Amino acid sequence: xxKGTVRAWFLVHKWTSIxxxxxxxxxxxxxxxxxxxxxxxxxxxxxxxLPPLSADMQLKTLDEIMNNARAKRAxxxxxxxxxxEERPIVYVTTGPRPDAExxxxxFAPYDWRTGQEIPTPTAGAIVxxxxxxxxxxxxxxxxxxxxxxMGFLMFVATVSGVxxxxxxxxxxxxxxxxxxxxxxxxxxxxxNFLGILxxxxxxxxxxxxxxxxxxxPLAEAWQADEIRDMTAAHxxxxxxxxxxxxxxxxxxxxxxxxxxxxxxIAFPGTLFSSTHHYAVYLEGxxxxxxxxxxxxxxxxxxxxxxxxxxxxxxxxxxxMSRPLHFGDYGGLPLKILWAVLDIFTIIVLGxxxxxxxxxxxxxxxxxxxxxxxxxxxxx
Amino acid sequence: xxxxxxxxxxxxARSMKQIFMAPTxxxxxxxxxxxxxxxxxxxxxxxxxxxxxxxxxxxxWAYGRRQ
Numbered sequence: 001x002x003k004g005t006v007r008a009w010f011l012v013h014k015w016t017s018i019x020x021x022x023x024x025x026x027x028x029x030x031x032x033x034x035x036x037x038x039x040x041x042x043x044x045x046x047x048x049x050l051p052p053l054s055a056d057m058q059l060k061t062l063d064e065i066m067n068n069a070r071a072k073r074a075x076x077x078x079x080x081x082x083x084x085e086e087r088p089i090v091y092v093t094t095g096p097r098p099d100a101e102x103x104x105x106x107f108a109p110y111d112w113r114t115g116q117e118i119p120t121p122t123a124g125a126i127v128x129x130x131x132x133x134x135x136x137x138x139x140x141x142x143x144x145x146x147x148x149x150m151g152f153l154m155f156v157a158t159v160s161g162v163x164x165x166x167x168x169x170x171x172x173x174x175x176x177x178x179x180x181x182x183x184x185x186x187x188x189x190x191x192n193f194l195g196i197l198x199x200x201x202x203x204x205x206x207x208x209x210x211x212x213x214x215x216x217p218l219a220e221a222w223q224a225d226e227i228r229d230m231t232a233a234h235x236x237x238x239x240x241x242x243x244x245x246x247x248x249x250x251x252x253x254x255x256x257x258x259x260x261x262x263x264x265i266a267f268p269g270t271l272f273s274s275t276h277h278y279a280v281y282l283e284g285x286x287x288x289x290x291x292x293x294x295x296x297x298x299x300x301x302x303x304x305x306x307x308x309x310x311x312x313x314x315x316x317x318x319x320m321s322r323p324l325h326f327g328d329y330g331g332l333p334l335k336i337l338w339a340v341l342d343i344f345t346i347i348v349l350g351x352x353x354x355x356x357x358x359x360x361x362x363x364x365x366x367x368x369x370x371x372x373x374x375x376x377x378x379x
Numbered sequence: 380x381x382x383x384x385x386x387x388x389x390x391x392a393r394s395m396k397q398i399f400m401a402p403t404x405x406x407x408x409x410x411x412x413x414x415x416x417x418x419x420x421x422x423x424x425x426x427x428x429x430x431x432x433x434x435x436x437x438x439x440w441a442y443g444r445r446q
Contacts, residue, residue: 021422166399172393174401193441195432196402200409287417315383323417333428340435 060115082264098269148213253280
């Protein structure tokens with residue numbers, strides 16, 4: 001490779017890294033405990049733990065649960081029902097109108113076996129704080145998109161780092177770590193070696209993280225396009241005066257075969273459905289089909305199935321990006337590997353920062369240091 | 380990248396193929412590991428642990444023979 005080309009790639013690597021490194025360090029540090037979100041949640045729940053949902057449990061119908069919920073909130077209509085991943089809990093969201101804004105909504109968990117309201121399971125305050133910091137730094141959509149851009153810069157830094165790996169390794173065997181000659185050489189070797197080890201994993205976790213930051217715009221685009229398209233046959237049919245059975249809608253959707261388990265049901269007139277339909281979002285059995293939700297639209301007047309189709313490519317990409325970013329789809333061993341690779345990433349970021357700061361601090365001594373390093377590199 | 384500056388003078392320079400052989404194998408295994416666990420549970424999970432365990436194992440190996 002020409003000296004000028006190497007220099008150009010070095011500048012790309014340097015500047016993309018300088019801009020994104022501190023944010024990436026924050027993301028890696030907050031992300032580390034978030035890998036074990038589920039385990040932390042389970043530990044902190046302790047005594048109020050419900051047993052896992054099983055097929056032989058006697059469950060109340062969703063209509064009973066909704067009636068109980070509306071009895072407590074006079075004048076409210078049902079907006080959403082969502083289902084706990086493991087426990088027999090139905091989360092009921094009601095509001096004064098079908099198109100109610102979020103602050104007006106009421107959210108309460110119900111025991112699916114008794115149909116009675118149960119205390120809201122509290123997500124740990126620390127986990128919630130870390131998650132928000134990690135997602136948008138408490139800045140909403142602009143914060144999310146900003147972190148997405150930082151993730152993109154990190155990907156550019158990764159690619160340019162791979163290019164620079166070649167001239168660096170011309171005299172060295174793979175896996176060489178010269179740790180005893182100078183601190184700078186030690187961290188340079190760690191930086192290059194761990195960086196190249198992480199190439200694929202970090203690219204996937206980084207880019208899926210970038211895609212996740214586009215969650216809101218993509219979901220809105222999908223609602224605007226697809227839901228309207230799926231319900232086109234009904235035009236702007238009004239919300240039925242009397243809604244058909246919720247349990248019936250779920251059973252119809254499950255019978256249609258789009259999935260084995262409901263994730264949530266959106267009621268007529270809400271953002272995730274049409275004015276005339278229940279939208280039942282189903283997931284499958286394997287990690288892939290669990291991520292790829294299939295919406296089934298059930299007519300809320302007569303309870304018949306209107307349409308069921310898989311999500312468009314951009315929604316599938318978004319939904320697949322979640323497990324690939326979180327690392328929560330292959331049991332505890334995968335999470336532990338995720339954590340180790342995350343720590344490697346922190347070492348790459350930290351050593352990169354050290355190499356840059358070290359170079360600046362030692363500016364007057366730069367020539368001699370460079371000669372020395374180059375000599376060592378050839379040893 | 381400082382390392383490469385004087386390298387032309389010695390005869391033991393490695394080819395691109397030699398330099399990128401191991402990283403390519405590791406990258407392919409990583410992708411196999413990332414995808415395997417998505418495809419199913421059980422054996423697919425096991426494959427993903429082994430495949431994604433490779434970069435971690437190699438890091439331990441390199442650390443063990445650090446100079």
